[in-house]
Amino acid sequence: MEKWSPRKITDIFSTPVFSLKRMECHHPEKNVDHDFYLLSTLDWINVVALTEDGEIILVRQHRLGTNELTLETPGGLVERGESPESTAIRELCEETGYFPDRITLMKKLAANPAIQDNHIYFYLAENCRKTGEQDLDKDEDIEVALFERDQVRAMIRSGGIDHSIAVTALSLYFLMD
Amino acid sequence: MEKWSPRKITDIFSTPVFSLKRMECHHPEKNVDHDFYLLSTLDWINVVALTEDGEIILVRQHRLGTNELTLETPGGLVERGESPESTAIRELCEETGYFPDRITLMKKLAANPAIQDNHIYFYLAENCRKTGEQDLDKDEDIEVALFERDQVRAMIRSGGIDHSIAVTALSLYFLMD
Numbered sequence: 001m002e003k004w005s006p007r008k009i010t011d012i013f014s015t016p017v018f019s020l021k022r023m024e025c026h027h028p029e030k031n032v033d034h035d036f037y038l039l040s041t042l043d044w045i046n047v048v049a050l051t052e053d054g055e056i057i058l059v060r061q062h063r064l065g066t067n068e069l070t071l072e073t074p075g076g077l078v079e080r081g082e083s084p085e086s087t088a089i090r091e092l093c094e095e096t097g098y099f100p101d102r103i104t105l106m107k108k109l110a111a112n113p114a115i116q117d118n119h120i121y122f123y124l125a126e127n128c129r130k131t132g133e134q135d136l137d138k139d140e141d142i143e144v145a146l147f148e149r150d151q152v153r154a155m156i157r158s159g160g161i162d163h164s165i166a167v168t169a170l171s172l173y174f175l176m177d
Numbered sequence: 178m179e180k181w182s183p184r185k186i187t188d189i190f191s192t193p194v195f196s197l198k199r200m201e202c203h204h205p206e207k208n209v210d211h212d213f214y215l216l217s218t219l220d221w222i223n224v225v226a227l228t229e230d231g232e233i234i235l236v237r238q239h240r241l242g243t244n245e246l247t248l249e250t251p252g253g254l255v256e257r258g259e260s261p262e263s264t265a266i267r268e269l270c271e272e273t274g275y276f277p278d279r280i281t282l283m284k285k286l287a288a289n290p291a292i293q294d295n296h297i298y299f300y301l302a303e304n305c306r307k308t309g310e311q312d313l314d315k316d317e318d319i320e321v322a323l324f325e326r327d328q329v330r331a332m333i334r335s336g337g338i339d340h341s342i343a344v345t346a347l348s349l350y351f352l353m354d
Binding site: 004013017027036061062107110116156157172174 | 178179180181183189190192193194195197200202204206207209211213214215216237238239240241242243244245246247284285286287288289290291292293294296297315316318320330333334339340341342344345348349351352353
């Protein structure tokens with residue numbers, strides 16, 4: 001199977017979270033040209049965080065994409081010069097005030113390689129303790145909520161957790177556990 | 178928890194797959210303004226397809242986002258006027274040549290409500306039989322591969338399936354099974 005070969009890449013627009021690029025490509029085997037539009041962005045992290053009692057720490061926030069309050073696993077962008085693991089700990093602390101005793105990478109996945117160039121690092125943070133308060137950006141408004149394992153599993157099956165990245169994180173945790 | 182209120186929405190750029198919009202928003206409780214960038218796109222479907230023998234039908238294709246050959250569950254865009262279920266059957270047939278005896282919705286999730294407005298419908302297609310050949314667009318180059326359930330589960334745990342949406346689909350199947 002031959003790969004598409006990009007012949008020209010053009011920057012179209014940059015936002016604080018991603019930039020949009022056009023890739024003018026050629027397929028050598030099929031001998032066709034095609035324009036692909038790429039969202040270029042930093043890597044992301046997402047964290048399944050467990051308290052010392054084994055409860056799962058979730059966050060609720062308003063998401064403008066769907067105009068809903070969504071229940072999610074904590075997550076964020078890996079800043080330049082920061083490791084994914086440090087980002088996971090930082091975002092967990094900032095969004096929830098909880099700090100983990102142990103953090104392990106469950107999985108690194110391509111976020112959506114059809115249109116994006118970045119990866120998501122999914123972490124498991126264990127024995128988290130509330131060591132401080134939330135430290136939110138001015139554009140963040142986040143509620144913290146703890147749930148039993150079985151409650152979370154039921155919400156994945158029947159509704160209540162509808163953000164696909166949070167479902168991926170939690171499903172990985174349940175599958176790997 | 179108050180919601181962000183969009184005051185002005187501006188179209189920035191349209192591609193065949195998504196369009197980029199700027200939402201100038203205000204938060205009534207925090208009394209701050211913030212610009213959000215939204216990717217507006219059609220809904221997507223994704224299919225866990227099983228043969229009559231219980232093998233899982235995956236597709237391999239070159240993805241320009243990561244410049245990798247990725248192993249995935251079949252998927253695609255719900256065209257205007259088409260139901261998600263019809264799309265799932267159509268995409269499965271076009272990408273693989275297999276047709277299902279039964280198709281059921283496992284889950285509808287928000288794709289990524291932080292930046293996107295669309296949903297992904299995850300289907301389970303059962304008793305699929307090879308009834309024809311692939312019917313690909315000129316820009317598609319897709320290989321079909323069948324795997325045992327346990328092989329797929331191992332590839333989610335240890336590598337081999339690295340596309341986050343495919344991992345979500347397959348994890349949902351394993352969790353709900």
